[in-house]
Amino acid sequence: MHQIPTDIAERLKKRADAVELALTKALAPHSDEAAIARLQEAMAYALTEGGKRMRPFLLLETAALYGADEKAMPAAVALEMIHAYSLVHDDLPAMDDADLRRGKPSVHKAYDEAIAILVGDALxxxxxxxxxSYEAALAAPLCRELALASGMLGMVGGQMMDLYPEGNDEAHIIALQARKTGALIEAAVTMGCLVGGAPEADTKALRRYARQLGLAFQVADDLLDVTMTAEDIGKPAGRDEDQGKATFVSLYGEDGTRAKLAQINDEARAALADVSKDTQVLADLLEWQASRTN
Amino acid sequence: MHQIPTDIAERLKKRADAVELALTKALAPHSDEAAIARLQEAMAYALTEGGKRMRPFLLLETAALYGADEKAMPAAVALEMIHAYSLVHDDLPAMDDADLRRGKPSVHKAYDEAIAILVGDALxxxxxxxxxSYEAALAAPLCRELALASGMLGMVGGQMMDLYPEGNDEAHIIALQARKTGALIEAAVTMGCLVGGAPEADTKALRRYARQLGLAFQVADDLLDVTMTAEDIGKPAGRDEDQGKATFVSLYGEDGTRAKLAQINDEARAALADVSKDTQVLADLLEWQASRTN
Structure with a gap:
């Protein structure tokens, strides 16, 4: 295995490069059919050259606590495929209608809408x-965790709540976030624990950490959405406000939201204190995440 | 268990009713969130009151050869969810743009396009x-079989070949059909064998049967498309011809296609002869299927 740096930014980059390589390998052409080769090319477009690979990072770092980060790479790849598919479908005209993703044309713009639907389905x-590809005793619980986190009661349910909002209060925003983005972040940690064979008490504490981290990400994204320009974030800025969606910033203002973020991070650190292993990297991830909003 | 009739039409109906009930139970409301309840309602709309439940029938009857039809119901439900999702996404405006499915409005017409995308993703x-929900040793190979059959090299790949055709000859139509509809029919049999613990030689012979059955279905559908009215088949008739798509009928004419169908059925029966169990029901299914086109 490559040396993993202790500095969080370097470490993210190193892990992201390894994930990128594994994703590329997972999509190596398998078919002589031109149409399927084109589908795979569009899947690769959706999957590669982008993002911080936060979810795979979290999964790999959780598994690394138990010496299983190399073994965890296929799980990380699967998780990123789910995340990537959700972005492709979210960007569709009937959904968020976003022409740009990470500064480049979204899949339905680079290809077409039918391909974007199929790319999402295929991913x-x-x-x-x-x-x-894991042994059955590991593959089955991994499949279950990923399917539950990303299905009708998880990510897809959250997307539905986002499209057809029932309320604008904090409880609604938190419930929506927990499903739409939180479920997959919690799955990252749980899948890392499964691959690593973590003790149940650790898994429980790490899930608590992940729930706070997921919330922190949403809060930070809400802050970024009002404070950054389109060029900074690679997609149109201020979209939430334009669309009249309630956000943490619309509820608490910028300063109040920063205070909220600090409180969430405290709770996440408290959860890490209950883990039997050295969780410095996961604590650093919180710091790094908070620093995005400065 | 209910008595299963020996008459094929009655038997199909009985199995379809049991599958319908299991599908309804699988979608019993799990959430207080109004948006998610609405998603589940739309999923139920896509899943219920429709179709012959051919794939679940085939899965259950294959498992029944080994006394495992009751145990196989969750696998049949999962398979039908995949089939149903594919219809919902295929009907979308960017894909086949079909307003009707089995005589009622397709999901994006009954609800809206965003919901139809999410219904497909959720199913x-x-x-x-x-x-x-199966034990790990069974769940893992079932997940693998279903994912391979429905993913980029299976059903989704076939859909891509259909949208971006490379040719109009028999080889192309057969390759397209093998992925678009054949892969899931073969998966039905393989999953039934997995649940039933079938010997490898039986699985191999039953997969051969399924490949021919899948082809027979496509050939019969091509015949029905030119010979039936919209009211008969519950969706616009003659669509393939309108869209200039090559079909078995455009290649061989009606009589030639009927001869082709008889030949395919012969090969399917030959495969059944290699199975160690009494496969009368699976042979009857071929007859019933051929009779649709008379």
Whole structure:
């Protein structure tokens, strides 16, 4: 294995590069059919050259606590495939109608809408192909965790709540976030624990950490959405406000939201204190995440 | 268990009713969130009151050869969820743009396009939740089989070949059909064998049967498309011809296609002869299927 740096930014970059490589390998052409080769090319477009690979990072670092980060790479790949599919479908005209993603044309703009639908369907499905490369005793709980976190009561349910909002209060925003983005972040940690064979008490504490981290990410994104320009974040800025969606910033203002973020981070650190291993990297991730909003 | 009739039409109906009930139970409301309840309602709309439940029938009957049809119901439910999701996404405006499905408005017409995208995503994902209700040693190979059959090299790949055709000859139509509809029909049989613990030689012969059955279905559908009215088949008739798509009928004419169908059925029966169990029901299914086109 490559040396993993202790500095969090370097470490993120190193892990992201390894994930990128694994994703590229997972999509190596398998078919002589031109149409399927084109589908795979569009899947690779959706999957590569982008993002901080936060979810895979979290999964790999959790598994690393138990010496299993190399073994965890297929799980990380599957998780990122689910995340990538959700972005492709979210960007569709009937959904968020976003022409840009990470500064480049979204899949339905770079290809077309039908391909974007199929790219999402294929990425979602291939995630389960990848997970079943593990032995059955591990593959089955990994499939279950990922499917529950990303399905109708998880990420897809959260997307539905976002499209058809029922309220604008804090409880609603938190419930929505917990499903739409939180469930997959919690799954990252749980899947890392599964691959690493973590003790139950650790898994429980790490899930508590992940729930706060997921919330912190949403809060930070809300802050970024009002404070950054489109060029900074690679997609149109101020969209939430434009669309009249309630955010943490619309509820608490910028300063109040920063205070909220600090409080969430405290709770996340408290959860890490209950883990039997050295969780410095996961604590650093919180700091790094908070620093995005400065 | 209910008495299963020996008459094929009655038997199909009985199995379809049991599958319908299991699908309804699988989608019993799990959430207080109004948006998620609405998603579940739309998923139920896509899943229920429709179709012959051919794939679940085939899965259950294959498992029944080994006394495992009751145990196989969750696998049948998962398979039907995948089939249903594919219809919902295929009907979208950017894909086949079909307003009707089985005589009633397709999901994006009854609800809206965003919901139809999410209904498909949720059904696809829940299929894997359902499969992981089995013990790990069974869940893992079931997930793998279903994911491979429905992913980029299976059903989704076939859909891509259909949208971006490379040729109009028989080889192309057969390759397209093998992925778009054949892969899931073969998965039905393989999953039934997995649940039933079938010997490898039986699985191999039953997969051969399924490949021919899948082809027979496509050939019969091509015949029905030119010979039936919209009212008969519950969706616009003659669509393939209108869209200039090559079909078995455009290649061989009606009589030639009927001869082709008879030949395919002969090969399917030959495969059944290699199975160690009494496969009368699976032979009857071929007859019933051929009779649709008379």
């Amino acid at each position: 979602l499905t291939e995630a389960f192909v990848v997970l079943t | 696809l994902t829940e299929a894997f939740v359902v499969l992981t």
